[in-house]
Amino acid sequence: MPARKQGAAARGWLAWRPQLRTLLLDLVLIYVSVPFLIRLFPVLLTKFAFLNFLEFPYFVDLQQPELLLNNTVNLYLTTEPNVTVGIWHTAPGSRAAEARGKDRGWYEEALGDAHPVIIYLHGNGGTRASSHRVQFMKLMGAADFHILALDYRGYGDSSGHPTESGFTTDVLALYDWVKARSGNSSVIFWGHSLGTGIATNAARKLHEDRGVQVDAVVLESPYTNIREAAAYVSIAKLYRHFPGFEYLILDSMALGGVFFRTSSRR
Structure with a gap:
């Protein structure tokens, strides 16, 4: 050079x-x-623990689950004053034909058809429309379960701010809503990742405060504690x-x- x-x-x-x-x-x-x-x-x-600010997938209308899932309806449930959570209810695959075009009332009544019910508690980040959650609902719907997948407070189109105790309140409100309509059908908490802690908290609260034993708790990718x-x-x-x-x-x-x-x- x-x-x-x-x-x-x-x-x-x-x-x-x-x-x-x-x-x-x-x-x-x-x-x-x-x-x-x-x-x-x-x-x-806690922001990084919850990642609720990551609302992927983007540009999805959570009020129209039928664009992603068959025999599915959107509904909202008020879990405590000023907190309303969004929920997708997928009916069992064996009822797909009759579910087509039906409204929320039909889905509520269908909960009493003796098919087991999964309350699906997702992990951190994203919404109930995330692709792996949609695939889960498709798979379990095909296996003839009712699936109710909720976005906890602060997630998706649900109001409120995320807290551990608030998540438990949301799940127990949904559990009570389901039990009031499902007769003697089994009701299962299925938690994934962060949702395993939420599922366990809700099951523990039911047992300690009410003496109620949830029919089953499934923990997918669990941890001992968040720490x-x-x-x-x-x-x-x-x-x-x-x-x-x-x-x-x-x-x-x-x-x-x-x-x-x-x-x-x-």
């Missing part, structure tokens, strides 16, 4: 060095600050060896009122 070009390259590098140093210092400052911000404002961590689960999410791995990792980050889950125990461990 000619001396003139070498000199230009060297000057260019020297010009960039202060900016690069500033950028690296900014990144280090952000990295160090995050755990302390989480400890001071644990609500930030242990948080240690293995991608962003937490960046801080696994950070001094005070457990105190600053993991213990902050409890400060934010988030526990989600899916076992009897305390």
Whole structure:
């Protein structure tokens, strides 16, 4: 390389060095600050636990489930004052032909047809229209279950703000609504990922407060508690060896009122 070009390259590098140093210092400052911000404002961590702000798939009309699912109707249920949750009810596949074009009243009455009922409790992020949830409803509908998939408060088109106790309230309200219409049919809580903690909380609340045993609880991709689960999410791995990792980050889950125990461990 000619001396003139070498000199230009060297000057260019020297010009960039202060900016690069500033950028690296900014990144280090952000990295160090995050755990302390989480400890001071644990609500930030709950946002990442719930991911309710990710409302994928986008541009889906949740009031028209028939665009994605056959023999399915949309409904809304008020679970407590000022909180209304959106729900999709998929009828058993064996009743698909007669379900075509029917309204909510028909679906409510159909709950008493002796087919078992799944209350589907999805994981964090997205809505009841997410593709893997739609596939689940198709599969279990074909297996002749009723499926009621709700978006908890703060998810999808449901009102309110997400909290662990609020999720339990939503599920128990739906459980009571179903039991009032389903006669002696079995009612199952099926939780996936975050929903496994919600399913367990609701089943525990039924048993402890009412002495009621839910017919079955299915836990898909469960965890022992949200604190242990948080240690293995991608962003937490960046801080696994950070001094005070457990105190600053993991213990902050409890400060934010988030526990989600899916076992009897305390």
